[in-house]
Amino acid sequence: MGNYYQKEIECASREEIRRIQNEKFLKQFKHAWENVPYYRKKVEDSGVSFDDIKSIDDICKLPFLSKDDLRDAYPYGLLGTDLKNCVRIQSTSGTTGKRVVAFYTKDDVDLWEDCCARAIVAAGGTNEDVCQVCYGYGLFTGGPGLHGGSHKVGCLTLPMSSGNTDRQLQFMTDLNATILCCTPSYAAYLAESIEERGLRDKIKLKAGIFGAEAWSEEMRADIEKRLGIKAYDIYGLTEISGPGVSFGCSEQKGMHINEDHFYAEIINPKTGEVLPMGSEGELVFTSLDKEAFPLIRYRTKDICELSDEKCSCGRSFVRMAKPRGRSDDMLIIKGVNVFPSQIETVLIEQGYPANYQIIVDRVNHTDTIDVNVEMSNDNFSDNLGKINEMEKSLVSALKAMLGIHANVHLVAPRTIERSEGKAVRVIDKRKI
Numbered sequence: 282m283g284n285y286y287q288k289e290i291e292c293a294s295r296e297e298i299r300r301i302q303n304e305k306f307l308k309q310f311k312h313a314w315e316n317v318p319y320y321r322k323k324v325e326d327s328g329v330s331f332d333d334i335k336s337i338d339d340i341c342k343l344p345f346l347s348k349d350d351l352r353d354a355y356p357y358g359l360l361g362t363d364l365k366n367c368v369r370i371q372s373t374s375g376t377t378g379k380r381v382v383a384f385y386t387k388d389d390v391d392l393w394e395d396c397c398a399r400a401i402v403a404a405g406g407t408n409e410d411v412c413q414v415c416y417g418y419g420l421f422t423g424g425p426g427l428h429g430g431s432h433k434v435g436c437l438t439l440p441m442s443s444g445n446t447d448r449q450l451q452f453m454t455d456l457n458a459t460i461l462c463c464t465p466s467y468a469a470y471l472a473e474s475i476e477e478r479g480l481r482d483k484i485k486l487k488a489g490i491f492g493a494e495a496w497s498e499e500m501r502a503d504i505e506k507r508l509g510i511k512a513y514d515i516y517g518l519t520e521i522s523g524p525g526v527s528f529g530c531s532e533q534k535g536m537h538i539n540e541d542h543f544y545a546e547i548i549n550p551k552t553g554e555v556l557p558m559g560s561e562g563e564l565v566f567t568s569l570d571k572e573a574f575p576l577i578r579y580r581t582k583d584i585c586e587l588s589d590e591k592c593s594c595g596r597s598f599v600r601m602a603k604p605r606g607r608s609d610d611m612l613i614i615k616g617v618n619v620f621p622s623q624i625e626t627v628l629i630e631q632g633y634p635a636n637y638q639i640i641v642d643r644v645n646h647t648d649t650i651d652v653n654v655e656m657s658n659d660n661f662s663d664n665l666g667k668i669n670e671m672e673k674s675l676v677s678a679l680k681a682m683l684g685i686h687a688n689v690h691l692v693a694p695r696t697i698e699r700s701e702g703k704a705v706r707v708i709d710k711r712k713i
Contacts, residue, residue, distance in 0.1 A: 397430025
């Protein structure tokens with residue numbers, strides 16, 4: 282079977298993992314230096330020579346790559362092999378600017394699918410499972426990655442893509458899907474739709490593999506309860522490979538990074554200083570053996586921390602915490618750092634569904650934040666005369682969490698648009 286099944290790698294000693302990383306890093310740096318002129322110039326402009334890099338311990342000497350580099354080098358400037366060796370491209374959504382295009386050789390695709398297969402196996406997947414993939418297909422990495430991983434495990438794969446919820450539920454019930462792969466916001470929407478249609482006793486799901494957007498532990502618990510499953514994280518980004526860079530295990534205490542393929546660092550997002558294990562900061566990744574798109578020290582913008590404590594599941598791969606948010610998604614309101622995940626935590630703790638929208642504006646030179654919160658059907662019908670009181674309670678809870686005042690507006694059920702992909706949580710009118 283594939284590399285995803287090689288437990289001796291996933292459970293190797295830290296010394297052995299470091300040896301593998303060191304060997305692959307030196308080979309990858311040489312590959313990028315010799316085949317990516319854009320990267321070689323960036324390194325030389327930083328004052329570093331090829332001979333300065335003697336081991337992976339020297340990686341901190343190298344400059345960072347960012348999404349700006351990928352846009353500047355678009356489309357072929359960071360290609361690390363002849364185009365004839367590439368068999369596929371994937372692309373980002375382009376929601377934060379020009380689309381980023383990543384290239385894959387056949388070996389790159391194989392490696393990526395191995396990583397996704399590891400995630401499915403960690404969620405209890407076997408060749409007896411039915412895996413329903415509701416991530417988008419096409420240029421988005423979610424669908425193709427989990428699709429390939431499902432094949433490697435031997436699951437019956439339902440390549441549903443996103444949307445068409447009626448068809449999703451029909452196949453889920455008719456074919457007895459046991460593993461669901463999608464964004465957490467779409468999983469919450471499916472749970473809501475299942476409840477409305479009275480299908481709960483016909484659903485055979487045992488596990489969900491959710492990623493592509495930030496979600497709180499409170500949202501995880503809510504989805505698990507409503508779908509009767511265990512919900513696992515999966516993490517990745519198009520620039521590095523796609524989903525499967527890291528994955529959750531049965532312990533649900535962070536995601537194991539596939540360290541034989543990716544090297545992770547945590548840095549201070551303002552200074553670039555590498556922070557010690559356990560510190561919160563920005564996540565930086567290096568692809569250790571990607572041929573077509575060999576990114577070294579790529580800044581993800583995701584805020585989290587790493588842990589090298591051995592997990593009780595037996596895997597020794599370093600774990601990354603669920604990202605708290607993104608440094609570029611972090612809202613600075615009246616000088617205070619605010620992450621949407623903080624607001625989500627408060628809402629779910631107060632018994633509200635994870636359907637909300639944050640609107641930030643500037644009025645008379647002062648920042649304002651409004652949070653529209655959708656009520657459940659029962660909550661809405663039972664409390665029509667208590668809306669003001671309930672809003673005040675949420676205002677107090679949010680102020681305790683955020684340290685600033687937020688205006689809260691409780692709205693009727695199904696008045697906030699649902700998402701079949703990544704949820705649009707924030708509208709910042711200060712940028713419009």
